Amino acid sequence: MFFIQLRDLFKSYGSVRALNGLNLEVPKGSLYGLLGPNGAGKSTALRIVCTLLAPDSGYVEVGGRDALLEEKETRRRLGYVAQEVAIDKILTGRELLQLQGDLYHLDNTHKRKRIEELIHRLDMHEWIDRRCGSFSGGMKRRLDLASGLLHEPELLILDEPTVGLDIESRSVIWGVLKELRNNGTTILLSSHYLEEVDELADEMAIIDKGKVIASGRPDDLKKELGGDRVTLRVREFSDEVEAQSVRKLIKNIDGISNVVVNQKQGYSLNFLVKSNHVISNLSNHLSKENFEVFALSHSRPSLDDVYLQATGKTLMDAELELAGTRDFKLESKKSMR
Amino acid sequence: MITTNPSINKDKQSRNELKEMLQEISALTWRLFIQLIRRPSTLFAGILQPLIWLLLFAALFSNAPIDFLPGSSSYGEFLGAGLIVFTAFSGALNAGLPLMFDREFGFLNRLLVAPLSSRSSIVISSVIYITTISLLQSFAIMATSALLGYGWPSLGGFFVIAITLLLLVFAITGLSLGLAFVLPGHIELIAIIFIANLPVLFASTALAPISFMPAWLGWIASINPLTFAIEPIRMAYHNSVDLTVVLINAPYGEVNGYSCLTILFILTVGLFFIIRPLLNRKLA
Numbered sequence: 001m002f003f004i005q006l007r008d009l010f011k012s013y014g015s016v017r018a019l020n021g022l023n024l025e026v027p028k029g030s031l032y033g034l035l036g037p038n039g040a041g042k043s044t045a046l047r048i049v050c051t052l053l054a055p056d057s058g059y060v061e062v063g064g065r066d067a068l069l070e071e072k073e074t075r076r077r078l079g080y081v082a083q084e085v086a087i088d089k090i091l092t093g094r095e096l097l098q099l100q101g102d103l104y105h106l107d108n109t110h111k112r113k114r115i116e117e118l119i120h121r122l123d124m125h126e127w128i129d130r131r132c133g134s135f136s137g138g139m140k141r142r143l144d145l146a147s148g149l150l151h152e153p154e155l156l157i158l159d160e161p162t163v164g165l166d167i168e169s170r171s172v173i174w175g176v177l178k179e180l181r182n183n184g185t186t187i188l189l190s191s192h193y194l195e196e197v198d199e200l201a202d203e204m205a206i207i208d209k210g211k212v213i214a215s216g217r218p219d220d221l222k223k224e225l226g227g228d229r230v231t232l233r234v235r236e237f238s239d240e241v242e243a244q245s246v247r248k249l250i251k252n253i254d255g256i257s258n259v260v261v262n263q264k265q266g267y268s269l270n271f272l273v274k275s276n277h278v279i280s281n282l283s284n285h286l287s288k289e290n291f292e293v294f295a296l297s298h299s300r301p302s303l304d305d306v307y308l309q310a311t312g313k314t315l316m317d318a319e320l321e322l323a324g325t326r327d328f329k330l331e332s333k334k335s336m337r
Numbered sequence: 338m339i340t341t342n343p344s345i346n347k348d349k350q351s352r353n354e355l356k357e358m359l360q361e362i363s364a365l366t367w368r369l370f371i372q373l374i375r376r377p378s379t380l381f382a383g384i385l386q387p388l389i390w391l392l393l394f395a396a397l398f399s400n401a402p403i404d405f406l407p408g409s410s411s412y413g414e415f416l417g418a419g420l421i422v423f424t425a426f427s428g429a430l431n432a433g434l435p436l437m438f439d440r441e442f443g444f445l446n447r448l449l450v451a452p453l454s455s456r457s458s459i460v461i462s463s464v465i466y467i468t469t470i471s472l473l474q475s476f477a478i479m480a481t482s483a484l485l486g487y488g489w490p491s492l493g494g495f496f497v498i499a500i501t502l503l504l505l506v507f508a509i510t511g512l513s514l515g516l517a518f519v520l521p522g523h524i525e526l527i528a529i530i531f532i533a534n535l536p537v538l539f540a541s542t543a544l545a546p547i548s549f550m551p552a553w554l555g556w557i558a559s560i561n562p563l564t565f566a567i568e569p570i571r572m573a574y575h576n577s578v579d580l581t582v583v584l585i586n587a588p589y590g591e592v593n594g595y596s597c598l599t600i601l602f603i604l605t606v607g608l609f610f611i612i613r614p615l616l617n618r619k620l621a
Binding site for chain 2 (some may be wrong): 051072073076077078080082084085086087088090091095098099100102103104105131147238243
């Protein structure tokens, strides 16, 4: 049973297309990760699910209801922790939680009880009565998470919840998310931290250019690659011609598959091998064609390999590629109502 | 078989919605007052500036011929009404700033993602806050003006002053909140506040009567909303409060107290209808 269903979502900001036919199904009670570089469309998708943004077209269902038609009911059922921590610097942490409780119409007794529970659970008692303006990034993020959880939502949406956080705060947040998932809360989180999605997500989707390009359980996606990941360099800095020649040569070797030339990493070659035996034969094949092994690394497949396989570049390269093309004015407009 | 009366359920539902809306409005208004209590400089600046004006302008024009100042025995008394209105006007013009900062810092999204009974609560709380502050500031000017010997209104006069200020504050607050949703950022909003503030004051009867002005400025002053607020308040300081008396000798004709208040009422309602679709769209 799916708690969230997104079908054929399209959304553009002027000439920039943020979502390009996005489809997503999030099972009830699962922790679902959206992985992708900045600008891939993750935040736009999350903002649509939590009714902050309307899509240009498409269907959004949350908890069996049409979220585009029943906005208020949808809002009642979800908690949202935005990418930009939006807190009032003048209020104390406790006052902010009290305000949040009133916005969700909690009665005073229940509100006080929940605030105390969350202060305890997120380890905020030492600083909760200080003004929010004096909080560190980790404290703000914990307070923001507490705000999202105050009304005990069935669905928790988190946009990059641990970006830029210290290890302690990250660990506290991960612990709370795991506990919530175990208690049946559906969680949808976006991240560009591979290890975060790998550690937390029951299921995940990779988003690129506004649509889902791969989805499933992280372990299944890694297994689907069909073997261990190898990165090969025949020279410190190869050129494209040389890399393509090597690619032609090795793609025909038994036990080697999915050979990709990684231009961003000096035309290295990434591929999958079925067994260690294939690697030991590899240098023989290369030397026959007068190629040497300059560097070779061999690892179990990671989500980055899944990403590489799906997009032809690593997540880091995708981030760097997009970093130069980001329109901060447009992003500010997107986040402002 | 158990049956329910739909009209009772509907009543219960609307009572719940009203209760929820009151909870939202009181929480959001309280937040604005906490900000004010912990950062009172804007409140004091809003009182101090007109007070300085009152002291300096009253001194500067203390030798102005009384004949030019209809119904006033000194320039300070004449100026008092203008500064009361100016204080309320400036306060209301700034109403959009907290909302603009909430938009810029993403706090508005926190409010919009909550299942508010009505998103009008966001606007209503701002109106309550600004109205209270503007009235407090105006009252401080009235009190100082009285201490300086420029008079104190009767109970009827006080009532006229309150109604006039409320109408003006509602209209300008609505305008400012509308601008806060339309403009891209606080820099633009502050620029408009700076541009509008003093010219609107100078092009009204706050500092001088229409008869003292060149014809073109007289025209502008006699259609300036501030003039329609200043003149009833000036009248309210007189012993007899009579709204049928002609208060403005405008180039287009005579305007009495009732007409001034009616014009302010129409302005408030008109601005509300102009801004409402914009707020509905932005808060939808």
